[in-house]
Amino acid sequence: MPRRIASTAPPPRPTRGEAIAASLAEDIVAGRLKPGTPLDELGLARAYGSSRTPVREALRQLAPTGLVQVAPRRGAVVAIPDPQQLGEMFLVMAELEAMAAALAALAMTPEQRRGLERQHGAMAAMVRAGDVAAYRAANVTFHHLLYLGAHNGYLGEIATATRRRLAPFRAAQLEAPDRLRRSHEEHGAIVTAIQRGDAAAAAAQIRTHIGLTERTWEAMARALRQPSAA
Amino acid sequence: MPRRIASTAPPPRPTRGEAIAASLAEDIVAGRLKPGTPLDELGLARAYGSSRTPVREALRQLAPTGLVQVAPRRGAVVAIPDPQQLGEMFLVMAELEAMAAALAALAMTPEQRRGLERQHGAMAAMVRAGDVAAYRAANVTFHHLLYLGAHNGYLGEIATATRRRLAPFRAAQLEAPDRLRRSHEEHGAIVTAIQRGDAAAAAAQIRTHIGLTERTWEAMARALRQPSAA
């Protein structure tokens, strides 16, 4: 391979700004930084033991990810979750994942299929143990395997970005023990469809998994038609 | 509307970094800056009559859009078009537009439907006149109307970003006069499906319009399955 520069992955020694950006992103995704929290450049600089410059780079780097909102000359705050936009993002994410599953059903290599099966099996144990934290982490891996199986790096990029941006608002989603079991069942249906090479079924199953069926989609669309009623 | 901060649009007086970013982006999209061109910070600073700082901000701002690639400690260059990734992006864009068309078919307001129809009609004149430049500009507007009609700002965001990122490589696509006419015909089919409220048909038509039918999709996927043959 002739040395390919990944568009979002500079693997070499991260610069200080990137380190700060990663740290901030993790804090936001994990919910340690609550929406609306002002991100003072000088304060953050002191906190990270650096000057304002890397902090500024970090904030400007985080802005396009949607995790922070920056207003020119007015500073940056942890992104505030506009409920409408949140719904929009869920809808888009469902379709992105559906596309990934469809592609994976067609394009996954035998090794990747085995890997997916293995991951799914490992998650069964976590369900039995009721280990939500482990399942949550494994769930991320599971969906990443789908992206890899789709053999579409760009799709993986935006899907991952969307998923991450929604992460803070899905934190409690798996808390209910029954939801854990159902999630795993849905994964099973997805895996089955993919192994069968049935792209349409895989897409349909994952739409269900995200929790937005065709019906709710249309309902949302219809509701959006008269926003004047708000 | 209770003052919503757009995630990528700071409308107030743009800062110098943003101005430079916009200028660079335009130069790249228009093809005036060719892929691989090194973007020297100091040189750009002199060219824009500012210091390195705003230039740095501009470059870091452009990096996530994919128009430039920056390697830590090694500088930035105008993004190089990896053919495989290009194909991936076309595929994703087709699906994003399909989704937008489907949503638009369901959710467009009567006013928006009239606006779409009007835009389509105006473009007919450009086809007759063979005015490629005008058609290209109107085409962007046409697709933006679709995004607006979908009532999904997030979808519009990433679709616009993808479209812009592909723009430099579609420059000559409409040059053939026949392509102009066919493009307009395809638009007609899309508009018809949308006006009928037929989401599935609208999606299918726009997939055709982007030039990637279900068949080529599967073919690409199949081809991707054996990347070892490269």
Add this chain to the structure above:
DNA sequence: GCGGGGCAGCGTGTATGCACGAACGCGCAG
């Protein structure tokens, strides 16, 4: 008592200086 204008404090936008790291070319050894 209440609303509007000015003032002060603060934080960001921009400029500049310094130091580390990387790319390039030369000279030397094999």
Add this chain to the structure above:
DNA sequence: CTGCGCGTTCGTGCATACACGCTGCCCCGC
């Protein structure tokens, strides 16, 4: 003649300094 090691040079990463714009408060006028 070719391959390798080293020094030089360029450019980026980070720190610091300065100035403008914004925000909130206080005071004054009505």
